[in-house]
Amino acid sequence: MRQDDLRDEAIYERTRQDEFVWRRARELGISRRRFLALLAAGGASAALGGVRPAGPASLHAAPAAPLVVKPVPPDLFYNFGSNHEMRWEHMTGRGYLVPNELFFIRNHTRTPRIDPSTWRLRVEGSGVRRPLELTYDDILSLPDVSVRRYVECAGNGRSFFELQYGRRAQGTQWRLGAVGVAEWTGVPLREILDRAGLKTTAVDVLPEGLDDLKVRRPMSVAKALEPDTLLVYAMNGHPLPPDHGFPARILVPGWIGIANIKWVGRLEVSETPLYTPWNTESYVMIGPDYKKPDGPALGPVLSAQNVKSAFELAWPAEVRAGRRVVRGRSWGPYAITKVEYSLDRGITWQTARIRDAAAPRAWVRWEFEWDARPGDYSLRVRATDAQGNTQPAGVPWNEQGYLYNAVVGHPVTVT
């Protein structure tokens, strides 16, 4: 081998590999042939298969911009990469709403930066007579409403499946901080669909995001026409922050978080049912207690959320002994009418004081007094809604870890 040949990268690479094999074989005191045989046995071929040069996709995947735009300091959020869970203790002493800087983030990939001057919302499909294209200014000039509603990841509480079943469900291991109530301002979707000439034969509306994965999940026309289903452009009185869907997102109150598509760029309205991976592969219930329905979905498709509660306490919490007020919040698709708490691991229950007027698709704040004596506690709370739904003691297993709303013991040490 002449040194000149090593200017050719392929030759250079092969030469260095051969040198490496000779050297390792000599170090091990075995023949080169034996060393290669050893390499070939048991999985090494697979490992070698992994050294192919990185393709363009993975080269481009090198982190360039941060995953989220707003600051997500560890004292406010649990960091899961693109997902950030609110630490509940920071809701203590707040008002009804979660401020934008504390609101949880559930992103499939990174937050896209969208220029509102070039952004358009297209409304199209077999279910409309007059396809539309609306600018940001068009949206701002349409009739608007403001509503206080919660948005919650369908997997909020997922980590508790491991506590109940001893194994993890698939996905982000949230505790209970993937939920928040904000005041959302926007245009009722009905206004937009009417302007596009919604046909009476339309059945589904599919909002599609402008993020890397074009996240999209359909809803029924009936849900799209509800007065609080909105195209949102403001959150708590501020233009929608980038991480929460700027310039516009969909609000689908009471439905699981994924329905509330962020960075929406298109609404497909269809006379036939629509399917995407977000209602066939994911956000479906898969487990021994769930029967696969006919059709493309792997399991029953989720839509409505369920009743849940959380303490405004750190996890685990440490408090000083003495009389104190313990606070928290309960939420669900229907108005919360009763909240009970237990200081003795669920043996006896007392009623907590509810501080807010009961309202559907939102939460209530509650509180109770506790004369805390030193020791270790597992505080519990369970809420009941206007339909009589109460948080259960346990929930059936599902592989993707959705809708965990069982009563959870909150670890508290009193010193």
Place this chain on the structure above:
Amino acid sequence: MWRAPRLGAGPARMAVGAVTAGILLAVSVALPAGQRARGRSVLAAPAPSPRPVLMKAREFVFDPKEVTVRAGEVTFEVKNEGSIEHNFLIEDVNRRTLAQIPIIEPGKTEDVKVTIRPGTYPIVCSLPGHKEAGMTGTLRVQP
């Protein structure tokens, strides 16, 4: 004998570095630390425990995309080299999950052991949208 992959021009220089690093990695897989230290005894070991298959996960690929193993008990060690969460499922043709790592946080390595029969099995990341973005692989199991 295994030959070096042919590399084109363009981004090849980066790729060469990756290949070289990969070989170092591959060899350390073939010869776990304990055995390396014992020199010749690596050959005398009567029944070396099966070596884990190393895989990398990132946005939105598994690397390698295809893996061939012998039937029996296999451990997969999957490193998340991406910046967001991923997971790792081995499925059968009926979409039943045979083995899984339910979640791998960015930068973390997790493993799963499976006893598997000869055949071809899909590997997927089941986190929403990842499979559709190309995060799939193939496991070939030889008798």
